[in-house]
Amino acid sequence: MTVRRPGMDHGLYPYTPLSTRKAWTWANGKRIAVCIHLYFEYWELDPPRGALQDRSYDGYLGALHPNYFGYTAFEYGNRVGVFRILDLLDRYGLKATVAANAGACARYPFLVQEFKRRGFEFAAHGSFATRMISGNLSEAQERAAIAEAVRGVVEATGQRPKGWISQDFGESTRTPQLLAEAGLSYLVDWGNDDRPYFFSTEPPLLSIPNQMEWDDVQTMWHRKLPPPVYVDSACDAFHRLYEEGGSFATYFGLHLHPWLTGKGHRIRYLDRILAELAAPHGVWHATAGEICDSVPKGV
Amino acid sequence: MQPIPYSPIVTRPKLRWPNGARIALWLVPNIEHYEYLPRPNQAKDPWPRMPHPDVLGYSRADYGNRVGYWRMVEVIDRYNIPCTVSLNLAVYEHFPEIMQECEARSWEILCHGIYNSDYLWDLPEDEERAIIEDCIATTKRLTGRDLLGWFSPAGTWTVNTPDLVAEAGLKYFVDWGGADDQPFPVRVRNGSTLLCLPYQFDVNDGINFRFNMEGEAFARATIELFDQLYRESGESGRAMCIPLHPFILGQPHRAKHLDVILRHIVAHDGVWMATAGQIADWYTQNCLLAVEAHVAEIAAMSAALAAERLP
Numbered sequence: 001m002t003v004r005r006p007g008m009d010h011g012l013y014p015y016t017p018l019s020t021r022k023a024w025t026w027a028n029g030k031r032i033a034v035c036i037h038l039y040f041e042y043w044e045l046d047p048p049r050g051a052l053q054d055r056s057y058d059g060y061l062g063a064l065h066p067n068y069f070g071y072t073a074f075e076y077g078n079r080v081g082v083f084r085i086l087d088l089l090d091r092y093g094l095k096a097t098v099a100a101n102a103g104a105c106a107r108y109p110f111l112v113q114e115f116k117r118r119g120f121e122f123a124a125h126g127s128f129a130t131r132m133i134s135g136n137l138s139e140a141q142e143r144a145a146i147a148e149a150v151r152g153v154v155e156a157t158g159q160r161p162k163g164w165i166s167q168d169f170g171e172s173t174r175t176p177q178l179l180a181e182a183g184l185s186y187l188v189d190w191g192n193d194d195r196p197y198f199f200s201t202e203p204p205l206l207s208i209p210n211q212m213e214w215d216d217v218q219t220m221w222h223r224k225l226p227p228p229v230y231v232d233s234a235c236d237a238f239h240r241l242y243e244e245g246g247s248f249a250t251y252f253g254l255h256l257h258p259w260l261t262g263k264g265h266r267i268r269y270l271d272r273i274l275a276e277l278a279a280p281h282g283v284w285h286a287t288a289g290e291i292c293d294s295v296p297k298g299v
Numbered sequence: 300m301q302p303i304p305y306s307p308i309v310t311r312p313k314l315r316w317p318n319g320a321r322i323a324l325w326l327v328p329n330i331e332h333y334e335y336l337p338r339p340n341q342a343k344d345p346w347p348r349m350p351h352p353d354v355l356g357y358s359r360a361d362y363g364n365r366v367g368y369w370r371m372v373e374v375i376d377r378y379n380i381p382c383t384v385s386l387n388l389a390v391y392e393h394f395p396e397i398m399q400e401c402e403a404r405s406w407e408i409l410c411h412g413i414y415n416s417d418y419l420w421d422l423p424e425d426e427e428r429a430i431i432e433d434c435i436a437t438t439k440r441l442t443g444r445d446l447l448g449w450f451s452p453a454g455t456w457t458v459n460t461p462d463l464v465a466e467a468g469l470k471y472f473v474d475w476g477g478a479d480d481q482p483f484p485v486r487v488r489n490g491s492t493l494l495c496l497p498y499q500f501d502v503n504d505g506i507n508f509r510f511n512m513e514g515e516a517f518a519r520a521t522i523e524l525f526d527q528l529y530r531e532s533g534e535s536g537r538a539m540c541i542p543l544h545p546f547i548l549g550q551p552h553r554a555k556h557l558d559v560i561l562r563h564i565v566a567h568d569g570v571w572m573a574t575a576g577q578i579a580d581w582y583t584q585n586c587l588l589a590v591e592a593h594v595a596e597i598a599a600m601s602a603a604l605a606a607e608r609l610p
Contacts, residue, residue: 045302046458064342064420066300066458069500072477080308080480109604110307110597155608224510263501264480264527265520 031245081262102152132170321532367549412452
């Protein structure tokens with residue numbers, strides 16, 4: 001039962017309101033760090049019974065079996081959509097941090113090569129789009145799931161992932177601690193801040209904000225916002241955070257799903273956002289690992 | 300049930316359409332009937348709002364066959380576009396006036412089951428096979444022609460659907476059409492190839508209606524998709540499907556948006572207005588072998604990369 005007393009109702013991090021926080025800036029003097037998170041996922045044609053999927057996809061991407069809508073939509077992302085996004089990132093000279101399902105790494109070595117060739121960073125992102133981590137798992141099962149996801153990235157890419165992004169924000173109460181113990185340095189799940197901060201895990205795990213308010217899936221898919229409204233939201237947020245980043249470093253993450261933003265009628269809207277992000281001085285385009293390395297200890 | 304063999308569009312052999320066309324476009328009115336009293340206790344309730352009947356849902360859909368169809372045909376006739384009808388076959392039995400209009404225009408039939416409220420979810424294999432056989436026989440009886448393509452009713456399916464459709468000898472399959480902007484082959488359990496055609500659900504008025512997207516936004520998205528595919532088709536051909544529903548886009552406040560879409564498209568050179576059967580035939584005769592070779596190359600490359608990584 002939740003105890004009514006000052007502070008958080010869990011022990012994952014202390015309450016540090018903005019008003020009490022000591023300002024810090026990026027070492028390179030930039031106002032804002034920008035990170036592109038590119039999702040690399042595999043939605044199983046026939047997921048194991050009992051695997052948990054985000055119930056937000058029920059309905060059109062239904063809860064009934066087999067889910068050919070979900071399967072083919074994600075397959076589209078990896079066959080067609082991702083190349084439209086890569087073209088744009090190349091044009092703007094941007095590197096992405098790839099949120100990589102181990103299952104996608106195994107199924108699409110072609111795409112792993114495309115990402116490696118561009119110098120992208122790989123973050124571990126569970127095993128499949130159809131298997132979330134949640135409180136349904138025992139501690140041993142969760143440790144095994146984390147280890148399997150990390151191993152899948154290492155085997156496919158030859159790189160040890162520095163960070164973790166949960167599939168559909170799926171965590172148990174134990175997840176940050178287990179990730180820290182598995183040797184991961186950052187976690188991109190929590191949308192409760194505009195700046196990275198540390199979890200109270202041992203060793204300390206860095207929270208890089210997952211700003212779901214302008215995540216493409218949360219806005220254009222789950223909330224059904226029209227693409228121009230999504231663009232306005234993302235750009236308005238970026239400009240506000242850019243302004244605020246003068247005295248206290250800020251962070252802007254752009255989360256892109258090839259199955260959604262890579263569609264022919266949406267790709268032009270990504271072009272508009274990237275043009276805004278690329279324009280001003282004082283923007284640091286970085287991967288999540290580079291950002292993680294640059295956050296001062298103890299913030 | 301095998302997953303779709305991987306084939307990145309960027310390295311695929313160039314796709315050429317007849318007469319140097321850039322885009323093969325198929326326009327697909329979904330002509331459907333939702334039953335007043337559907338089969339009860341299905342895996343999903345067609346009218347979940349209340350005990351059946353549900354007059355709100357039923358009459359909204361029935362509008363399409365009474366009024367919306369005729370308004371939609373009037374717009375399509377202005378552009379003389381051959382359609383592929385995604386048809387609940389019972390529509391032709393209940394409403395012969397609609398069949399007569401479609402047949403007079405030589406519109407092709409893409410089977411969309413019997414009723415849009417009679418689902419395939421969880422059906423045993425023999426029952427699903429019997430439905431497919433019923434559809435093939437019904438098409439022959441009503442039109443004298445062979446059924447060419449399959450699109451499961453109301454987007455409901457089983458793990459056996461692709462195998463059963465291939466075994467029934469149909470030419471093309473649409474259930475997996477969300478996976479690409481070009482046709483693509485899949486392997487089924489009897490070892491044969493089943494050809495999937497692109498079916499862009501994103502520009503399906505029925506789905507967008509459920510997503511609270513109104514006519515103007517629907518037209519904009521459809522035109523933006525066409526423009527993007529048209530740009531890309533300078534390199535290699537693309538296929539685009541526009542799925543329509545008479546009970547949605549045939550409404551008085553939406554019909555004009557279909558006109559906007561079609562006017563935009565016909566103003567472009569290099570658009571092959573085709574039926575699904577024509578697209579499937581051309582692809583099978585001119586493109587399939589090269590794409591299957593490409594799929595085999597990608598599979599070999601993937602296997603080699605996997606072997607390289609082993610310790």
